Amino acid sequence: MAAPQNGGDSDQQKEAKRLKTDENDAGNEGEPAVEMSISGFEVGRILRDSAREKNIFVHGKIDDQEAIIILEKTPITQDVLPEMLKNSTQMLEMRNDIYSTYQLQPPPRLNGIKTTVICPATEKHVKKYLRQETFLIEETEDDYQSITLPYINSQSFSVQWVYNILEKKAEADRIVFEDPDPQVGFVLLPDFKWDQKQLDDLYLIAIVHRRDVKSLRDLTPDHLPLLRNIREKGLEAIMKRFSVPASKLRVMLHYQPSYYHLHVHFISLDYEAPGCSVERAHLLIDVIQNLQDDPEYYRKHTLTFPIRADDALLTKFKEAGRV
Amino acid sequence: MAAPQNGGDSDQQKEAKRLKTDENDAGNEGEPAVEMSISGFEVGRILRDSAREKNIFVHGKIDDQEAIIILEKTPITQDVLPEMLKNSTQMLEMRNDIYSTYQLQPPPRLNGIKTTVICPATEKHVKKYLRQETFLIEETEDDYQSITLPYINSQSFSVQWVYNILEKKAEADRIVFEDPDPQVGFVLLPDFKWDQKQLDDLYLIAIVHRRDVKSLRDLTPDHLPLLRNIREKGLEAIMKRFSVPASKLRVMLHYQPSYYHLHVHFISLDYEAPGCSVERAHLLIDVIQNLQDDPEYYRKHTLTFPIRADDALLTKFKEAGRV
Numbered sequence: 001m002a003a004p005q006n007g008g009d010s011d012q013q014k015e016a017k018r019l020k021t022d023e024n025d026a027g028n029e030g031e032p033a034v035e036m037s038i039s040g041f042e043v044g045r046i047l048r049d050s051a052r053e054k055n056i057f058v059h060g061k062i063d064d065q066e067a068i069i070i071l072e073k074t075p076i077t078q079d080v081l082p083e084m085l086k087n088s089t090q091m092l093e094m095r096n097d098i099y100s101t102y103q104l105q106p107p108p109r110l111n112g113i114k115t116t117v118i119c120p121a122t123e124k125h126v127k128k129y130l131r132q133e134t135f136l137i138e139e140t141e142d143d144y145q146s147i148t149l150p151y152i153n154s155q156s157f158s159v160q161w162v163y164n165i166l167e168k169k170a171e172a173d174r175i176v177f178e179d180p181d182p183q184v185g186f187v188l189l190p191d192f193k194w195d196q197k198q199l200d201d202l203y204l205i206a207i208v209h210r211r212d213v214k215s216l217r218d219l220t221p222d223h224l225p226l227l228r229n230i231r232e233k234g235l236e237a238i239m240k241r242f243s244v245p246a247s248k249l250r251v252m253l254h255y256q257p258s259y260y261h262l263h264v265h266f267i268s269l270d271y272e273a274p275g276c277s278v279e280r281a282h283l284l285i286d287v288i289q290n291l292q293d294d295p296e297y298y299r300k301h302t303l304t305f306p307i308r309a310d311d312a313l314l315t316k317f318k319e320a321g322r323v
Numbered sequence: 324m325a326a327p328q329n330g331g332d333s334d335q336q337k338e339a340k341r342l343k344t345d346e347n348d349a350g351n352e353g354e355p356a357v358e359m360s361i362s363g364f365e366v367g368r369i370l371r372d373s374a375r376e377k378n379i380f381v382h383g384k385i386d387d388q389e390a391i392i393i394l395e396k397t398p399i400t401q402d403v404l405p406e407m408l409k410n411s412t413q414m415l416e417m418r419n420d421i422y423s424t425y426q427l428q429p430p431p432r433l434n435g436i437k438t439t440v441i442c443p444a445t446e447k448h449v450k451k452y453l454r455q456e457t458f459l460i461e462e463t464e465d466d467y468q469s470i471t472l473p474y475i476n477s478q479s480f481s482v483q484w485v486y487n488i489l490e491k492k493a494e495a496d497r498i499v500f501e502d503p504d505p506q507v508g509f510v511l512l513p514d515f516k517w518d519q520k521q522l523d524d525l526y527l528i529a530i531v532h533r534r535d536v537k538s539l540r541d542l543t544p545d546h547l548p549l550l551r552n553i554r555e556k557g558l559e560a561i562m563k564r565f566s567v568p569a570s571k572l573r574v575m576l577h578y579q580p581s582y583y584h585l586h587v588h589f590i591s592l593d594y595e596a597p598g599c600s601v602e603r604a605h606l607l608i609d610v611i612q613n614l615q616d617d618p619e620y621y622r623k624h625t626l627t628f629p630i631r632a633d634d635a636l637l638t639k640f641k642e643a644g645r646v
Contacts, residue, residue: 052375
């Protein structure tokens with residue numbers, strides 16, 4: 001299971017589906033439930049929503065039963081477009097030069113909302129859909145030494161699954177490329193969530209053989225040969241196997257990483273994967289340049305990263321009065 | 324309509340803005356155009372659309388003038404939710420055990436579509452919105468001097484719409500905050516595509532008063548007071564007006580920018596806006612640190628950026644044998 005990810009909240013729709021697969025306590029499979037009315041839904045709290053994807057996940061009740069309702073606006077398709085433009089109410093909002101903005105109000109039948117109801121819903125459903133709020137932390141050199149590093153050490157996060165890969169005890173058949181050198185070597189394999197059926201969402205991970213580098217924070221010019229080797233041979237291997245050139249790949253590290261064993265992400269530029277945002281991702285080419293010019297760059301710089309409200313590290317920052 | 328942006332294929336919404344930057348043939352800056360009717364829009368071809376983001380970009384005509392119309396469904400917000408659930412027509416599509424799906428048809432006033440019209444539109448607008456493949460460029464210091472800078476200068480991109488804002492000839496009522504200082508001052512206003520109806524997709528732009536800084540590449544330690552001022556007062560103004568704290572905001576620059584007049588993006592962390600990806604975005608806090616430690620950081624470093632297949636700058640890089 002290479003490369004766990006946090007993943008953000010972009011995938012709500014799929015989540016809706018996926019849930020069904022891991023829920024078996026709902027009972028009565030295949031039997032139709034009683035007719036229910038959405039108009040009788042009592043709104044409780046918003047579990048998550050996305051302004052970009054125009055959806056919202058709501059916990060509430062229908063006829064005194066726990067329920068979750070998921071609304072998502074439908075794509076605008078070419079077939080309804082002429083009628084939509086012709087028959088909508090039009091309200092001017094702003095005009096500047098050749099640009100103007102309006103609110104259109106189309107006839108209801110052209111502007112439906114896809115709605116999913118889960119009823120009765122269990123606590124498991126609610127937890128699954130609940131979005132954890134995310135905050136930015138600006139971690140200074142001192143914060144790392146006094147808060148983050150002690151936290152990482154105290155948790156002794158297991159990376160046994162990483163060692164299993166490096167030792168060929170697991171996923172050996174998935175390896176795309178390996179440089180076995182103990183200092184600059186690495187294993188390159190597809191990320192867990194890439195099904196390898198299309199190149200649009202190509203996603204591979206390079207996991208280094210050496211076991212003494214936790215994250216970006218540990219990197220010094222000593223690691224430049226390792227980093228350059230990953231970049232060069234990783235790109236070469238991906239070109240050879242998948243015919244995807246460097247100009248179509250984001251090659252990057254996460255800070256904080258999902259696991260504290262150095263690894264590098266190779267992601268199709270066409271794939272808007274969560275975790276590629278500027279607040280979490282660092283291009284390998286920038287990391288190399290920064291270390292070339294300033295040996296202490298990653299030790300002394302303040303590094304920004306996102307953190308979820310339920311992350312124990314956030315509690316540590318709060319206890320230290322840093323957020 | 325502050326803040327044109329581009330940002331990869333995914334960036335349809337922002338694209339709307341960027342366009343203004345390189346258009347100066349529209350004429351009549353500051354003067355309102357003639358009233359036009361969306362219902363008279365004749366659909367030509369679809370330039371791009373996104374099922375995920377529920378938007379569509381269409382080329383066509385209004386009253387025999389070339390026009391582009393951009394439709395995007397609006398986010399579903401908590402305030403309209405109870406009424407939407409209560410007063411929509413409900414059609415059952417599927418039922419399986421505890422799961423059921425419906426199509427809801429809400430009353431039109433609860434279910435608007437944000438619409439942008441560009442009229443008259445030029446061939447440049449059309450090209451710009453047409454979906455194109457994206458590549459990464461690694462621009463060295465030499466590349467910038469010998470390819471990018473001559474290209475920018477030769478194009479003499481108009482930023483008249485930016486000057487309209489700075490001079491209060493347009494959008495003056497939209498200004499959220501201004502520091503009028505000619506050296507470190509700026510105007511802060513909502514990005515064109517944020518409708519200000521919810522904070523989830525909060526998006527503001529700080530446009531600097533000085534007119535001699537094209538992009539990140541021009542920044543030196545001389546600009547540190549300007550950059551620190553934008554960060555400090557921009558965050559303060561957003562906290563005051565919208566009660567959104569710094570820990571919920573990405574404050575960042577684009578490289579390449581959509582228009583060559585220095586501006587800074589303030590974006591809700593909860594909003595996965597296109598253009599926030601590591602290959603295009605630079606956190607302001609990192610820019611400040613880099614300039615503090617290395618006066619020549621942005622002059623001499625190789626900078627990576629995404630570029631569309633139809634971008635004339637890509638042709639220049641190809642001609643120079645750099646891609």
